[in-house]
Amino acid sequence: MNITKEQIDDLNAVVKVAVSKEDYQDKVEKILKDYRKQANIPGFRKGQVPMGLIKKQYGKAVLVDEVNKLLQDNLNKYLTEEKLDVLGNPLPKQQDDFDWDKDNLDFEFELGLAPSFDVNLKTKKAVTQYKIVADKKMIKEQVERIQKQYGKLVSKTEVGKTDEITGFFTNEEEEIDHKATIEMDKIKSKKAIDTLVGKKVGDSVTLSTKGLFKEDYLLSSALGIAQDKADGLKVNVTFTIEEINEREPAALDQELFDKLFGEGKVTSEKELKDKIKEDSEKQFEQQSDQKLLNDITEKLIDETKFELPSEFLRKWIQISGENPLTEDEAKEEFEKSEKGLRYQLIEGKIIQENELQVQFDELKDFAKGFIKSQMAQYGHMDPKEEELESVAARVMSNQDEVKRLSEQLMSQKLLDLYKEKANLKVKEVSYDDFIKEAYS
Template sequence: MNITKEQIDELNAIVTVAITKEDYHEKVEKILKDYRRQANIPGFRKGHVPMGLIKKQYGKAVLVDEVNKLLQDNLNKYLTEEKLDVLGNPLPKQQDNFNWDAEEFAFEFELGLAPDFEVPLKSKKAITHYKIVADKKMIDEQVERIRKQYGKLKSKSEVGKNDELNGTFRNEAEEIENKTTIELDKIKSKKSKSLLEGKKVGDVVTLKTKDLFSEDYLLSSALGIARDKAEKLSIEVEFTIEEINERELAKMDQELFDKLFGKDEVSSEEELKAKIKTDSEKQFEQQSDQKLLNDLTENLIENTKFELPTEFLKKWIQMTGEKPLTPEEAEDEYEKSEKGLRYQLIEGKIIKDNNMDIQFDELKEFTKDFIKSQMAQYGQTNPQDEELEPIVMRVMSNQDEVKRLSEQLMSQKLLNLYKEKANLKVKEVTYENFVKEVYG
C-alpha cells in the first residue's frame, strides 16, 4: 500500500491511497474459506461447496468490504502520523473509470486543511468588564423582601394601601379563571389600585390588564396564562376578593438572622446588609462573566483573520448530512455555521498554545465543587469527602455529564486566561444600569 499527498494550496490537498493485491488477497481468501466451511447450498454437502461458486456468490462483496476497511484504517493512520489538521472529513473524489474487477486500486480523497494563524488576545480597543455592585436601594429592597417573607399575616376586613389579596381572576372569553395572591404595592396602575382600596371580601372589581403590574411577568402568573400571551393581552378581567391580609414585617432580631444564615452567623442589621451585598455581588459575577465571555468571543472572531477552505467545506456540508443538499442549501448552511467554525478553530488554537487541556484530576475536583454548590442550595453546607466521592464517581460515569462539565470547566479556564491577558477596562455599575446598558 502506498499513500501520497498532493498539496493544491495552503488549505486544500489530495491524498491518493494505492492498494495492491498483496494488501488484501490473504484476508479475502481466509474469509471466503470460512464462508465455504459454513455455506449451506442445495446440491452440495456442507463444507464441500466448490470455491469457484463461493467466489462467484460472495467474492465481490468480501473484496469491497475488506478494501474499504483497509482504506479507512490506513487513511486515518496516515492523517494521524502526518499530523494533518483536517476540517470535516476526507471526501472521496468521483472516479468514473473505477473498476472493482481490477487487482490494484487507487482512491483519491479531497482534504480541507485548517489554516495557520495567530490569536491576538490583547485587542487594541479595551473591552468592558462589568463589575456589578449591589447599591443601597437594592440592599434595602432585599431586606424588605426578607422581612415580608418571614413576617406574619394579619387578616383584615377592608383593603388598605399595601395589603395582600387572595382572589380569583376571571375572563370567560379568554377562558381565564385563576386563583392567586396579589400585592397592592406591585400594582402599577394608579386607577386599578384606587379601585381595589376600600373593597371588602366578596367584592368583584373590574381591572384592565394593560400595565396592571409593575413587573410584566406578574401578569402571566396572576392570570395563569403563558408569558407570551400575557405580553400581548389588553382586556378587562374581573377580580373577586376572597381574603384580605396585611403583612406585618418580621423584626430585625437574632431569631430572623439565625433563620436566614444559621446560628450566630449574623448578629446585626449592618452585618445582614453586608452579607446580602456580598452574596448578591457573587451571584452577579456569573452574569458579568458571561457578558465578558460573549464580548471577547465576538472580538476574537472579528479580529483573528484567516482563510478557510470554503469550497471544500460547502461540498462537505452538501454530501455528509442525513440527506444530500443542493448547492444552494449547502451555501446557506455554510453561512450559518461559518462563525461557529471560526471560533472553534480560535478556541482550539488558544487551548493548544496555552497548554489548557483538561486533566482528569482537575475535572474531578471541578465536579466535586459543582456537587457541593448544589448540595448547599438544599442546606448541606459542609459535606464530607467520603459522602461526596461516590456521587462524584457516579456523575463522572455519565458521558453526557462529563461532556457538559468539561465544557463548563474549559469556559472557566478560558475566562481566567482572558482576564489575565486581554485588554479589559473594569466598569462598576448597579444591576439596574447593567441591564439597561447590556439589554437596552
C-alpha cells in the same frame, strides 16, 4: 498499501492511496468461506454451495466493504502519524471510470487543512471588563424583600395598597376558573389598583388582563393558563376575594440572621448588608465574566485573520450530513457556521500554546463547587464534605455531565488567562447601568 500526499496549496491537499490485492485478498476469502458455510441456496446442501456461486453473489459487496474498512483505518493512521491538522473529514474524489474488478485499486481523497496563524491576546482595542457593584438602593431593596419573605401574615378586613389577596379568577368564555394569591405591589394597572383598594372578603370585581401585572409571567400564574395563551390576552375577568392579608415584615434580629446564614455567622444589620453586598456581587461577577468572555471571543475573531479552505468545507458540508444539501444550501450553512469554526481554531490554538488542561482532581473539585452552589439555592448552605463527595461521584459517573463540566472548567481557565493577559479596561458600574450598557 501505499499512501502519498500531494500538496495543492497551504490549505488543500490530495492523499493518494494505492491498495494492492495482497492487502485485502486474505480477508475477503475468509469472509466468503464463512458465507459458504452458512449459505442456504435452493438446490444445494448447506455448506456445499460452490465457491464460484458464492463469489458471484456476494464477492463484490464483500470486496467493497473490506476495502473501505482498510481505507478508513489506514487513512486515519496516516493522518495521525503525519500530524496533519485537517478540517472536516477526507473527501473521496469522484472517479467515474473506477473498476472494482482490477487487482490493484487506486483512490484519491481531498483534504482541507487547518490554517497557520498567530493569536495576540493584546487586542488593538481594549475590551471592557465590567465590575458590577451592589449600591445602597439595591441592598435596601434586598433587605426589604427578605423581611417581606420571612414576615408573618396578618388578616385584614379590606384591601390596602400593599396587601396580598387570595381569590378566584373566572371567565367562562376563556375557560378560566383558578384560585390564586396576588400581591398588590405587583399590579401595574392603576385602574385595577383603584378597583381593588377598599374591597372586602366576598366582594367580586372586574379586572382587565391587559397590562394587569408589572411582570408578564404573573398573568399566566394568576389565571392558571399557559404562558402562550396569557401573552397578549385582552379580556375581562371576575376576581372574587376570599382572603386579605398584610405581610408584616420580619424583624432584623438574630433569629432571622441564623435562619438565613446559619447560627452565629451574621450578628448585626450591618453584617447582613455586608453579606448581601458580597453575595450579590459574587452573582454579578458570573454575568460580567460571561459578558467579558463573549466580548473577547468577538474581538479575537475580528482581529485574528486567516484563510479557510472554504471550497472544500462547503463541499464537505454538502455531502457529510444525513441528507445531502444543494450547493446553495451548503454555501448558506457554511456562512452560518464559519464564525464558530474560526473561534474553535483560535480557542484550540490558545489552549495549546498556553498548555491549558483539565485534570481529573480539579474537575472533581469544580463539580463539588457547582453542587455546593446549587444546594445553597435550595437553602442548604453548609453541606458536609461526605455529602459533596457522594453527589460528585454520581455526577462524575455520567459522561455527558463530565463533558459539560469539562467545557465549563476550560471556559473558566480561558477566562482566567484573558484576565491575566488580554487588553482590558476595568469599568465599575451598578447592576442597572451594566444591563443598559451591556445589552442595550
